Amino acid sequence: MRRDVFQAIADPTRRDIINLIAYKPLNLNSIADNFEVSRPAISQHIKILMECGLIEMKKQGRERYCEAKLEQLNEVSEWIERYRKLWADKFDRMDDILDELKAK
Template sequence: MRRDVFQAIADPTRREILNMIAHQSLNLNAVADNFEISRPAISKHIKILTECGLIEIKQQGRERYCEAKLEKLNEVSQWVEQYRIFWTAKLDALGDFLARDSSAPAPTEFKTKKQ
C-alpha cells in the first residue's frame, strides 16, 4: 500500500507521536509509555509514519530509536499555502468591494441584553 504524508498526519495519535519525537529521539518503549493503547497499535502507527518518511528508526545497541524527519511536512505546507493565497485574495477583493460600495450599510454592533 502506498502511503503519503497526508495519511500519516490524519490520525491524532500519529500527530502526537510526531510531536513527541520532534523534540527528542525516543525508543519504541518510551513512545508507547505515553499512550493508553497497546504496544502493537503504537507499532502500527510508527510503521505508517516510517512508510511515509516522517520517522526513521535507528538501531542503537538493543534499542530502536525513532527520529523525526519532518522535511516531508513541506508537502502539507505547500498544499495549505495555495489555499491561503486563494482565500487571502478573495477576502482582500471583498474588502475592497465593500470599501468602494458607498451604498453598503455600516456594520452594526451586537448588543447583549441586560439580565
C-alpha cells in the first residue's frame, strides 16, 4: 500500500488518464470511454491516482468529476532535476526554458 507518485505514474494507463484530464476534468465514465479496459479497471486506477493526490474528485449529482492535481508531479520533477546538471545537454535545455519564458 505504498502509494507514491512514482509508482502511480509507472502504469501507462494511469499516465493516459492524467493526460486525458490534464486540461479538463471529466467524470469517470467519460474517462473510461477512452480506454479498452472495463470501467471498474479505470475506477481502480483512479483510486490509486487519488491516493497519491494526483487526482481529486468532485461529486456532482451522481457523477464524479476527476480533476488532475498536476502539482503532485513536483516530487518526481524535483527528484529528476537533482540530476539534470549532470546531463550532457544541460545548457541546450536551459535555453529552451529561457525561450519559453521570453515568449510569455
